[in-house]
Amino acid sequence: MLTQDQVLDEFRAAGALLEGHFILSSGLHSPRYLQCARVLMDGQRAGRLCATLAQKIDDAAFGKFDMVVSPAMGGVVVGYEMGRQLNVPAIFCERVDGNLVFRRGFDIEPGMRCIMVEDIVTTGLSSRECIEAIAQAGGETVGAACLIDRSGGKADVGVPLVALAQLEVPTFEADKLPPELAATEAVKPGSRGLKA
Template sequence: MTHEQVLDEFRAAGALLEGHFVLSSGLHSARYLQCARVLMDPARAARLCADLAARVKAGGHGQIDLVVSPAMGGVVVGYEMARQLGVPSIFFERVDGKLALRRGFNIEKGARVLMVEDIVTTGLSSRECIEGITEEGGVTVAAACLINRSGGKADVGVPLHALTSLDVPTYEADKLPPELAAIPAYKPGSRGMKK
């Protein structure tokens, strides 16, 4: 898929939003990618993840034993990537501020892991997830995401495959450009858009 084809999938799903958003990192942005909307259509999710899985396979990382994602945003894309690759999928959840495996999930010592997220912005949650994989005895051979919204600048510590990359500026709350400061900020999330 080309850059425009990927963005067309997001637009068709109503998943590429414009306005003033507070991201999970606390940074502010004029664009927001709502991956839950793009992944709610199983056929669209399969199309996107088939292309991403092909890119991962072409990356020369060798055998992948397991796909691991951080909850919540990585769960659906991680599952679909695992399905495309023919391997199991598990996810980390935040417990007392730290990512942890629950639900009886475990990582076999030496398992070759692909870490999958929906969107990478700063790479923080990806790095946290990779750290958790290492602590559990796994070896993260690569990472993948639908969109790298850092414009390719985020370093997650392993090769990162993305369907496309966007350079979407983000701002600290006290350093907003005037045009963004003039619009109310919304924090997208699982309970809807909030002021």
């Protein structure tokens, strides 16, 4: 099982722990960004990380579950790898008119027990929205998991959350930036709100 330091070393080795001025999916600004897509593009690395996350899910004793569900876009790859590791189906919900919904023939049978899996949790908004989509479809979310919890354990997703690593990365509202961040151009690397 990988330690938190080993997990972060995997991110560094993949060039996925970035420094600069970033606008997060939540709309908050941050001097650090974790680009999970860079980590997950290497199947061996994704396998190592998700094997440890699967062990943490087992240790959390969420009980029996039937499916892994993730929010698109960031949660898709990690969700499918977690489904493979946990030997259950994996599906995702995606944004339509600003709301997370199930498409592509995905559905959840009433009473299905689900694990919600994300790449990064910062405020927990996408996680909560995904959990709400699961409930609206008739499923029950018994627990949540993510690769990195950027909130340092402070984010409330509504169910118990396990993470490979916890970081407390500062975030700022756009009108409350520290001078050093305000002096640099912001980049928005996430997928929420993309337009063609």
